[in-house]
Amino acid sequence: MKTVIAFGASNASDSINAQLARYASSQLTGVSVTFLDLNDFEMPIYSSDRQRQDGVPEPARRFQALIREASGVLISFAEHNGSYTVAFKNLFDWTSVLEGGVWLDTPLCLMATSPGPRGGLGVLSAAVDRMPRNGGVVVSSFSLPSFAKNFNEAQGVTDPALSAQLQEALRLFQGELNK
Numbered sequence: 001m002k003t004v005i006a007f008g009a010s011n012a013s014d015s016i017n018a019q020l021a022r023y024a025s026s027q028l029t030g031v032s033v034t035f036l037d038l039n040d041f042e043m044p045i046y047s048s049d050r051q052r053q054d055g056v057p058e059p060a061r062r063f064q065a066l067i068r069e070a071s072g073v074l075i076s077f078a079e080h081n082g083s084y085t086v087a088f089k090n091l092f093d094w095t096s097v098l099e100g101g102v103w104l105d106t107p108l109c110l111m112a113t114s115p116g117p118r119g120g121l122g123v124l125s126a127a128v129d130r131m132p133r134n135g136g137v138v139v140s141s142f143s144l145p146s147f148a149k150n151f152n153e154a155q156g157v158t159d160p161a162l163s164a165q166l167q168e169a170l171r172l173f174q175g176e177l178n179k
Contacts, residue, residue, distance in 0.1 A: 002071035002177045004028060007036040010078035011087035016147045017076035017120075020113045023156045024142075025074050027170050031177060034066070038087045046093035060094035067095075068104055072177050073136075076111040079123035096134060103136035109173035110141045111166075119145035139176045140169035 006025035008018030018037075025033045041059040044050055067073065078085050084092070095102045110127050112120025121143050128141050142165055144150055150159045157163040 002031045003069060004031050004033045004072045004074055004177070005036060005066055005070040006033055006074040007038060008076045008078065009038065009088035010085050011038045011042070012078070015078060016113055016115070016151075017078045017111075019153070020111060020144060020147075020151065021074060021076040023151075023153075024076070024109070024111060024166060024170060027156075027167070028074075028174055028177075031071070031174075034070075036063075036066070038085075038091060041091050042087070043090060043094055046090055051097060056094060056098060060091065060098060063091060064095050064098050064100070064102070064104075067102070067106055068100075070106055072107040072109065072139075072173060073103065074109040074111070074173065075127070076113060077120055077123045077127055079112060079114055079120040082122040083126060084123055092134075100135070102134040103131060105135050105137060107139045107173065107176040108136045109139060109169060111143070111169070113144035113147045113151070115147055117145045119143035119147075137176075140172040142166050142169040 006021045008015040008021045010017050041063050043057040043059050112124035114120040124143050157166050
């Protein structure tokens, strides 16, 4: 069975991106999904000095091992000041120095949401551009604007047009997983 790693790229306990990632991953069929919490990968802030002195922390190695075993990765990015959260960026930085880099040629479905009308487009655009340079194969992407207006736990994405966009992104990702 194919395996998917899914997570919201935030360490907030009430992360709307974790909610979106959990919902989106539940829509995939015929795969086993492992949902990650970035709090389980907390490490000191990356620096080359710290890396030389102490090596790469175990959580980064554990994250890379999970990616290595995955058939695909689904991420919903929280946007902090137009970029990645510190929690995600630190994990990304530590993992990037390991042999093979971060994504190891793994198919990615990248998403973002925010309370506002842009839906995290700044961070999503940065991720779609950046991840292929770190071994990710971006298969699809999706932005959900105005989270509280367009999502609820019982129904998922409530706006029909946005729901169709998400389903198309998931269809493309699922198709890559089924190859």
